Structure formats: C-alpha cells, structure tokens
Amino acid sequence: MTDVITQPAPTAAPAAPHFGLTKFRDPLRIPPLIRPHSWWHQDEITINMTAARVRLHSQLPATAVWTYEGQFPGPTIEVRSGKRLRVAWSNDIEGTIPLVGVRAPIGQAPANTPGYRSPDGGLPPGVEIIDGVADLPPWTVTHLHGALTNAGNDGWAHNATLSGHAQLTEYPNEQKSTTLWYHDHAMAVTRFNVHVGLTGMYLVRDREEDDLDLPGGDHEVPLILADRNLDTDPATGALTGQLLFKVPYLPGGAMIPFTGPFNLVNGVIWPHLDVDARWYRFRVLNAANARFFRLNLIDEEGRSHNDAVRIVGTDGGLLPAPAAMPSTGLVLAPSERADLLIDFSRFRGGNLRLTNANVPVGGPVEPDLMEFRVENRDRHDSFELPEKLAESYTRLDHDSPELADHDHLFVATVPPGTAGDAHPQMWELREITDNPPDEFPAAGIIQVTDPATGKVRTFEKVASLFDETTTFFVDHGRWAVWNLINLGGPAHPIHIHMSQFQLLTRRRYQVDQQNNVPGFDIAVGGTTAPLAVPGAGDPIQQHEEGWKDVFQLNPGEWLTVAGRFEGATGQFMYHCHILDHEDEGMMRPFVVHPPEVARFHVHPGGGHGEH
Known part of the structure; x- marks a missing residue:
C-alpha cells in the first residue's frame, strides 16, 4: 500500500488542538477529475478499487483505507447528459477490511471519543469487539446514487464481487445536470465498506447548466462531508490513525448508528481552503453513515452569514430559482446533496467557518467542519446571480x-x-x-x-x-x-x-x-x-x-x-x-x-x- 497524499505546511496561524490535532492545519484535498466525454472522448472506463494508506491529518500516521483509484474519496467523474458511459468497477482490493469494530454499553464508554482499550490494553467492562468485522473480505458492489439506469447496473446489494472480479455497468446519463455520488452497496456490510473509503462524486452536465455560466473550474469545489473515529495507543493515548467503528448499544442489544468525533471534508480532518474574494460553487454531499449536518457559515466571532449563501440545486439537479439558505442552517441528512453558491467578496481578508450547528460548542464532537480563508484584495467577478435556473422545472402538487x-x-x-x-x-x-x-x-x-x-x-x-x-x-x-x-x-x-x-x-x-x-x-x-x-x-x-x-x-x-x-x-x-x-x-x-x-x-x- 502506498501513501496517496502529502500535506504541506500550514499557511495561517493554527487553531487550538482537539484530541491532539490542530484544526484547519491542512489544505482541503480536491479529488482528481475524470472527464471521459471531454478529455478522452471515451464511453468506457475502468475504475480500480484498491487498498491504500492516506493521511487524514498531517499530525496523524497514515490510515489504511479502501479506495476507488487509490483516492479517498474517489475521483469525481464528470459526464455529459445524454452520453452513455460504461464503467467496469474492478475489485483489486487485497486483505481483510482495515477497520476495528467495537460496541460499548450506552453511557459507559462514550462512542464520540477515540480509542476503546484500557491503559493495560484490555477491554473495559461491557466493551466488546464486534464479532466478524475484522474478517470481512473485500466484497463490493458499486451503486451510482441518484442515477437513472436499468436495474442490472444499479448495484443490487446481493450482486457484490470478491477481489479479482469486476462489476460491469452502463449509465445512460439521460437526466438533467445534477450531483450524484457513487458508493458501495454490498448486502449487510455497506456501513463498513463505505466507512473505510468507498465513496466518490459523479456530476452530470447539460446545456441548461452551461447557459447559466455558474462559477466553474477552480471556483467549483466538491465538499464530501463525513465523520470518523480513530483508535489510540492504550499506553500513551496517542491517535494511531486506525479507523475505529465504535458504537454504543442499548440494554436490549440494539446498536445505535455510528457517529464520530472527527469531521472530515474530502477525506481531511478539519481542513482549510484559500478562496478568492468572489463567488464560488460548492457541490456538497453528506457521505456520513448516520450524522445529520446542519450547515452554518460563521465568522471568527461566531456570527452567522448564511445570507451570503444561495442554494441552487439539490439531489436531482438545479432548482427553478436560487433559494435562500435557512437562517438556522441547512440540514443535510446522510446521502443528501446541496449545490451552494457563496459570495466571498464581502469577507475580504477574513476567515469563515462551515460548521455543523446541530453540535454544541464544547462537546466531544467539534461543530467545525472546515475553514475558508478569503484573500485580502479586490477582485473583478463577472458572475451575477441569475433570477431563474432550471427553466425546464415544473412544480407538482396533488392536482397536477x-x-x-x-x-x-x-x-x-x-x-x-x-x-x-x-x-x-x-x-x-x-x-x-x-x-x-x-x-x-x-x-x-x-x-x-x-x-x-x-x-x-x-x-x-x-x-x-x-x-x-x-x-x-x-x-x-x-x-x-x-x-x-x-x-x-x-x-x-x-x-x-x-x-x-x-x-x-x-x-x-x-x-x-x-x-x-x-x-x-x-x-x-x-x-x-x-x-x-x-x-x-x-x-x-x-x-x-x-x-x-x-x-x-x-x-x-x-x-x-x-x-x-x-x-x-x-x-x-x-x-x-x-x-x-x-x-x-x-x-x-x-x-x-x-x-x-x-x-x-x-x-x-x-x-x-x-x-
């Protein structure tokens, strides 16, 4: 396994550490882009699933993950509406899943804290290893979430394959411009396979979107949100980088869904992004197992600036017109997407944070997701927010x-x-x-x-x-x-x-x-x-x-x-x-x-x- 990321030194004064990690130290990682219809003029590609090691934070050892094309998250695949794409999802993963699964009685060992062992390396009372997780083989099937495609290409949960085999799919892409995502969907183990890295974004482009001249290129950025937990060395308490699937369970035996103390954006814990003082477009995906994020844009004094954000699209594509960001924050449930425009021109020389307003300040889980660092200069920006977006949109009601x-x-x-x-x-x-x-x-x-x-x-x-x-x-x-x-x-x-x-x-x-x-x-x-x-x-x-x-x-x-x-x-x-x-x-x-x-x-x- 090889490292697929190296982190440069920080470019601004770091924030206070949390669990020993400095917030906003590392730059946001942008997944590589695959454009089969633009660059290669191809309608067939192969995406290889492999094991790799990545750094989730520059102060951590490398973490073992499963990836698409060696990247966590996987490459962003960008296609044109109406142009067919055939993808061979090749399972080249070796070894068992790089995940420690642990359950603990609710209230006894908080699931939102790293580590699970006592200082002597043993298990505290009631804490148990989830039997069988460590033995899971790379049994995977990829689902293109939100795609209009025949069932044979949809990633049927029972149709997973083992290492050495490929899943052959065809995506007609006969749908409007939209933000889709691909992820593992294997029966009974989706939570584990996605947790160790098998996610990526898939964008469909069309002429209606082109005509809007929305921010693009370096000013269009995917933001794939997730949360994770990490193991610790029982003797020193230092984070090891090992992914830890730690969940509480109730007296009746039911396990509460996983949530973790570390917020990741594009596979980096609490990253930062240097932005120009102009409009940006962010394709936001909640790829967490279970956490609901209430997105809130705040400044260094904690004041909300959601009025600088416009929502232009959701799961299925563009809205009929830009919508205001709710003043209390935009709630994204797992797998929901939001297409956001943010005007940074009014924040020249300042720092903003994207936070999860569902999480209280001072708890075991940080509300912060990432930081935006706005340049301190005037910049000409020709973009003007359009009054209308999807002219093809028709609103339904029960009498339609x-x-x-x-x-x-x-x-x-x-x-x-x-x-x-x-x-x-x-x-x-x-x-x-x-x-x-x-x-x-x-x-x-x-x-x-x-x-x-x-x-x-x-x-x-x-x-x-x-x-x-x-x-x-x-x-x-x-x-x-x-x-x-x-x-x-x-x-x-x-x-x-x-x-x-x-x-x-x-x-x-x-x-x-x-x-x-x-x-x-x-x-x-x-x-x-x-x-x-x-x-x-x-x-x-x-x-x-x-x-x-x-x-x-x-x-x-x-x-x-x-x-x-x-x-x-x-x-x-x-x-x-x-x-x-x-x-x-x-x-x-x-x-x-x-x-x-x-x-x-x-x-x-x-x-x-x-x-």
Whole structure:
C-alpha cells in the first residue's frame, strides 16, 4: 500500500488542538477529475478499487483505507447528459477490511471519543469487539446514487464481487445536470465498506447548466462531508490513525448508528481552503453513515452569514430559482446533496467557518467542519446571480395532471422495540380496509384517517426485511405517490432508487417525549384505534421544492412524494440511508416492468396498489 497524499505546511496561524490535532492545519484535498466525454472522448472506463494508506491529518500516521483509484474519496467523474458511459468497477482490493469494530454499553464508554482499550490494553467492562468485522473480505458492489439506469447496473446489494472480479455497468446519463455520488452497496456490510473509503462524486452536465455560466473550474469545489473515529495507543493515548467503528448499544442489544468525533471534508480532518474574494460553487454531499449536518457559515466571532449563501440545486439537479439558505442552517441528512453558491467578496481578508450547528460548542464532537480563508484584495467577478435556473422545472402538487392516474404506495417506519424487535423497522403496507381485524391492537395492523377524505383506512404489514416477498410493482412510465409515515423513533433519510421525486405534502402527528406517535402500541406492533388526521407539518421551503431522491422523515411525519418510473426497468431498492439501519434490515425491493408484461405476471401482494 502506498501513501496517496502529502500535506504541506500550514499557511495561517493554527487553531487550538482537539484530541491532539490542530484544526484547519491542512489544505482541503480536491479529488482528481475524470472527464471521459471531454478529455478522452471515451464511453468506457475502468475504475480500480484498491487498498491504500492516506493521511487524514498531517499530525496523524497514515490510515489504511479502501479506495476507488487509490483516492479517498474517489475521483469525481464528470459526464455529459445524454452520453452513455460504461464503467467496469474492478475489485483489486487485497486483505481483510482495515477497520476495528467495537460496541460499548450506552453511557459507559462514550462512542464520540477515540480509542476503546484500557491503559493495560484490555477491554473495559461491557466493551466488546464486534464479532466478524475484522474478517470481512473485500466484497463490493458499486451503486451510482441518484442515477437513472436499468436495474442490472444499479448495484443490487446481493450482486457484490470478491477481489479479482469486476462489476460491469452502463449509465445512460439521460437526466438533467445534477450531483450524484457513487458508493458501495454490498448486502449487510455497506456501513463498513463505505466507512473505510468507498465513496466518490459523479456530476452530470447539460446545456441548461452551461447557459447559466455558474462559477466553474477552480471556483467549483466538491465538499464530501463525513465523520470518523480513530483508535489510540492504550499506553500513551496517542491517535494511531486506525479507523475505529465504535458504537454504543442499548440494554436490549440494539446498536445505535455510528457517529464520530472527527469531521472530515474530502477525506481531511478539519481542513482549510484559500478562496478568492468572489463567488464560488460548492457541490456538497453528506457521505456520513448516520450524522445529520446542519450547515452554518460563521465568522471568527461566531456570527452567522448564511445570507451570503444561495442554494441552487439539490439531489436531482438545479432548482427553478436560487433559494435562500435557512437562517438556522441547512440540514443535510446522510446521502443528501446541496449545490451552494457563496459570495466571498464581502469577507475580504477574513476567515469563515462551515460548521455543523446541530453540535454544541464544547462537546466531544467539534461543530467545525472546515475553514475558508478569503484573500485580502479586490477582485473583478463577472458572475451575477441569475433570477431563474432550471427553466425546464415544473412544480407538482396533488392536482397536477401528471398525477391524475397514479399508484399509491404506503411505507411506515416504526420505533425500536416494536413487537420485541430491537432495531427500528420499515414496514411495507397493503390496504385491507374492506376486511379489517375484529380487535385492536393487532400485530402489524395500522389504521389511519385519510387526510384527503376523512375516511378510516386499514393497512397490514406485508414485508419488512429485504429478502421477504416483493410486493411493490410499478408499471414502466407510470407515476407513483409514496406515502412515508414515521410512527416513532429516530429520523430516517429515505432513499428511493431509479427515479427523482418531488415532496408534495408534509403532515405531522403529535409525538410523546420518546418521539413516538400515541396510539401506536409498540409492544403489540399495531394501532389501538384509527390515528386522527395528522396536522400540518413544517412548511415546504423553497429549497425543498426541487427533484430529490432522499427525504428526511422525522418522528411523527407523513410525507407524500411523487415520481415517474420511466426510462429504466427491473428490480430496485428503497431504504433508510442511515447505513447502520439499512444493513440491519431497513431496505426493501420493488419492481418496475412494462405494463404489457405486468398483465401476465402472477405475484403476491395485490400488485400495483391503488389505481
């Protein structure tokens, strides 16, 4: 394994150290760019996955990782809309996964601190090595997140390959300018494979974007956000650079998803970026396993300057018009993307920090993500913020003609402990309003009051684990409205493969102090009586109106999202993008097939839902 990064000396006075590391010491690493349609005029490339050693910080020893093309994160692949690209994802990784997996009783050994061993090298009471992690082979399958591609190219979780084999894929790129990303999606071990480095960004360009003349070149920068933990030498307490997957667990055995004390941007812990006093474009991705980032731009006195930021795009591409950055910060859930413009001209000679406002100052986790150092000079900048962006954008609502005839799909997430299951679950629902059970609560039975009609509707759980029977089938070319309901527990970022969607409505039930919806009996796993019509949820903000493939489903929320399943067919996945939840069972398949074929397909579950 070879080092793939060397860090130059700092260019400004360093900040105070944290866990022995000096914040903002190292420059932001910019992933190399691969432009097959521009440089090489190719439509076929090979991306090699290899083991490597990288420095996450210049004060750390090198860290063993798994990479795409020897880079952490992987190269940014940039393509033109409408031009096909074939990629051979070649697995050339040797050895077992370079990760130490540890679990500790909640509250006894904080997961947001480095290290896990006692000074004598032993394990403190209750701390356990997660059995089997150290033995994991390089079994990988790459998913291009947000891509419109046939199912055979989508990175089906069971279709992972071992070292010495390649995954052959074809991406038509028949979609608008957008920010996609690629990452490992292997069944049951996605959280570990992504954690050790298998991520990268993928940009689609089109003429509509070109005509806007947005900041580009050195003034367009990817920002891939993540968090990690590191092991320590038990005798000295010094950080070793070894990646540490350290998670707390509850008395029932459920492990809480990983979050770590070290914030990384483009694979560097607390980096800095020297910027010109002009507009920049940042393609931001939350690639963390589970952490939600609330992005906030602040100066050296801690004052917020979110008014200098404009949001011009989200998961599925450009917004219809620039949107203001929320004054309280922009929340990005795992796998969400944001296309941001920042005007640095008003901060000449100053330093700004991008922070995570969800994290309190002074805790074990630093709120700081990175620092921007603005040059102290006037600079001519010809860029002017456009009033309109995506002229091709059309806003949907429940009365849109596109949705006059569509499928309804219902999915509910339920809290940990439901019917004795330690982890949160994702239930696929089938309507049984005409044949409800005689008594309530009943296991797997949910009754709701329809907000549109006021009528009580009864649903039963028909599947929750990935390998159970497929019950969602959608005709190719057809629109579908997904009803996503969170009956309690944590927030879940729900990702639906194959298409892009718009958020139509956000409603909310009242929740108790444990964030659970009263009326849902956790012990039984069913509602005691029909849930009332949910109240109005938080208003849909301007930056939430764009096309998206990930939606934050908060406790008590009922979201409706609409998308058209056109341009690709086959068996796809949808899941919670907290990777620990995904691996622990919160993932389900669905099928998109031609309607002419569907009439001959005999399958359980009642088919398409409601037409």
